[in-house]
Amino acid sequence: MSNIRETQTEIIDEFAFFTDWTERYEHIINLGKELEPLEEVHKTEDNLIKGCQSRVWLHAKLEDTGEITFRADSDAILTKGIIALMIRVFSGQKPKDILVADTGFIDTIGLKEHLSPTRANGLVSMVKQIKYYALAFHG
Amino acid sequence: MKAAQIRRDFPILHRTIHGKPLIYLDNAASTQKPQVVIDAVSNYYSEINANVHRGNHLLSQLATDAVESARDKTRAFINAGEREEIIFTKGTTDGINTVASSMSGFVNHLHNIVISASEHHANIVPWQMLCERTGAELRVIPMDKKGVWILDEAREKIDQNTMVVAVGHISNALGTINPVEEIVAMARKFDAAVLIDGAQSAPHIPVDVQHLDADFYCFSGHKICAPTGIGVLYGKRAWLEKLPPYQGGGEMIKTVTFQKTTYADIPFKFEAGTPNMAGMVGMGAAIDYLMHHGMVNLAAIEDDLLEYATSQLKTIEGMRFFGTAEKKAGVISFLIDDIHPYDLGTLMDKFGIAVRTGHHCAQPIMDFFGIPGTVRASFAFYNTREDVDAMMAAIKKSVQMLR
Numbered sequence: 101m102s103n104i105r106e107t108q109t110e111i112i113d114e115f116a117f118f119t120d121w122t123e124r125y126e127h128i129i130n131l132g133k134e135l136e137p138l139e140e141v142h143k144t145e146d147n148l149i150k151g152c153q154s155r156v157w158l159h160a161k162l163e164d165t166g167e168i169t170f171r172a173d174s175d176a177i178l179t180k181g182i183i184a185l186m187i188r189v190f191s192g193q194k195p196k197d198i199l200v201a202d203t204g205f206i207d208t209i210g211l212k213e214h215l216s217p218t219r220a221n222g223l224v225s226m227v228k229q230i231k232y233y234a235l236a237f238h239g
Numbered sequence: 240m241k242a243a244q245i246r247r248d249f250p251i252l253h254r255t256i257h258g259k260p261l262i263y264l265d266n267a268a269s270t271q272k273p274q275v276v277i278d279a280v281s282n283y284y285s286e287i288n289a290n291v292h293r294g295n296h297l298l299s300q301l302a303t304d305a306v307e308s309a310r311d312k313t314r315a316f317i318n319a320g321e322r323e324e325i326i327f328t329k330g331t332t333d334g335i336n337t338v339a340s341s342m343s344g345f346v347n348h349l350h351n352i353v354i355s356a357s358e359h360h361a362n363i364v365p366w367q368m369l370c371e372r373t374g375a376e377l378r379v380i381p382m383d384k385k386g387v388w389i390l391d392e393a394r395e396k397i398d399q400n401t402m403v404v405a406v407g408h409i410s411n412a413l414g415t416i417n418p419v420e421e422i423v424a425m426a427r428k429f430d431a432a433v434l435i436d437g438a439q440s441a442p443h444i445p446v447d448v449q450h451l452d453a454d455f456y457c458f459s460g461h462k463i464c465a466p467t468g469i470g471v472l473y474g475k476r477a478w479l480e481k482l483p484p485y486q487g488g489g490e491m492i493k494t495v496t497f498q499k500t501t502y503a504d505i506p507f508k509f510e511a512g513t514p515n516m517a518g519m520v521g522m523g524a525a526i527d528y529l530m531h532h533g534m535v536n537l538a539a540i541e542d543d544l545l546e547y548a549t550s551q552l553k554t555i556e557g558m559r560f561f562g563t564a565e566k567k568a569g570v571i572s573f574l575i576d577d578i579h580p581y582d583l584g585t586l587m588d589k590f591g592i593a594v595r596t597g598h599h600c601a602q603p604i605m606d607f608f609g610i611p612g613t614v615r616a617s618f619a620f621y622n623t624r625e626d627v628d629a630m631m632a633a634i635k636k637s638v639q640m641l642r
Binding site (some may be wrong): 121124125126129153154155175176177178179221 | 596611
């Protein structure tokens with residue numbers, strides 16, 4: 101399994117192939133469609149991150165091996181596509197590694213606006229929540 | 240009146256968004272400003288800025304003349320009977336809060352306040368707060384699936400214990416032109432006060448507050464091409480004289496001692512502190528601009544755009560309109576299939592089309608329809624049929640990407 105930095109580099113390389121925004125967005129939309137939906141039992145109030153416009157659910161589980169498995173979903177497909185990237189980067193990683201990681205790769209692949217606090221899509225809160233889980237499961 | 244000529248008056252319409260010409264269809268949220276308004280504000284600060292109503296010096300007198308002339312223009316714009324009935328506020332929200340707060344002393348737990356199911360949060364929350372303070376009951380006039388109030392039910396809600404009926408003139412989320420005249424008539428039978436939220440009507444239809452016969456009418460400057468942070472509360476003289484002031488401070492007093500303060504006459508009783516003078520001057524300039532073109536003519540342009548856009552949108556497969564009343568103005572709210580409004584709005588923005596997505600500060604309406612929000616295209620007189628065509632092209636491309 102790749103570490104966080106390696107996965108981020110992979111994603112950056114993947115997006116480097118695209119020549120304009122429509123291709124990037126089409127890829128994000130496909131990632132969103134392919135992301136395995138979160139089971140309804142996990143779409144609880146507790147797991148809901150309230151964005152102003154799109155809703156995001158995040159479910160976390162600490163495995164016996166010490167890594168955190170993240171599963172997430174959204175009602176908006178663009179949001180869901182970026183969630184898929186976050187899951188790829190952070191799920192299956194150790195809390196200590198998640199705590200020190202950043203999300204700068206989103207800027208590099210030209211999707212910075214989606215992680216803006218003014219965007220109100222729930223993604224900023226989701227990243228914060230991923231870090232909180234890492235902190236809670238750490239040590 | 241040529242569209243190209245009007246568009247030349249609005250500098251922002253010539254900028255680009257993500258490298259594409261801006262198509263601005265979010266006018267129900269805020270309108271753009273013509274150069275004459277920008278110049279009026281700039282000129283105010285360059286030439287006449289001073290505090291008003293207090294200085295003996297020439298600048299203070301010039302500034303006072305400028306803002307009081309804006310009050311005269313505003314009176315004419317909504318055909319109020321007297322200039323003293325025009326209170327300058329920060330905006331519609333501020334106007335509604337002023338009335339709701341000042342009403343507190345007249346309302347008790349036996350009373351009720353009536354609003355409608357299609358109100359903007361600004362015309363819900365201040366009344367909920369009033370009800371919490373006083374124990375009064377909040378009643379809601381329901382609407383049907385078209386977004387039209389059910390008047391038979393309104394007749395049951397408004398009774399001898401109704402203190403205030405507060406309703407929107409035009410729904411910001413659905414575009415319905417509401418039958419406020421009938422509501423005023425119902426309220427008159429029981430001497431209930433009527434407040435009309437005119438945030439969406441002042442920009443789109445000629446307003447005559449004397450003809451409407453409402454006790455209060457509020458609107459925002461920034462939605463009628465005036466600067467942000469300025470708005471108007473019209474109130475009938477009898478009500479404004481009866482209501483206590485909402486805020487205390489300078490400008491609103493006659494005499495102050497530590498024992499007792501007597502208040503200034505209206506309108507100043509409700510304008511505590513140094514007012515938004517540049518905003519008032521900008522409001523005057525915006526009203527001059529609108530009245531020069533004529534509200535009837537401008538409304539005709541917007542009606543044509545609404546009709547054209549509706550007919551075009553209808554051709555898209557899976558189109559679902561929200562707000563299908565016979566009488567509408569300014570706004571089209573829609574969804575396509577089950578595409579999330581956030582996704583559609585985000586892609587449309589990338590194509591240079593500015594529309595609003597979400598619940599439009601009217602969550603109860605979205606709950607009523609059982610949807611997370613809508614995409615809302617809203618028009619101003621400076622929009623054109625070409626803007627609608629560009630919107631249609633962007634929607635088609637976006638939907639293709641999302642499907």
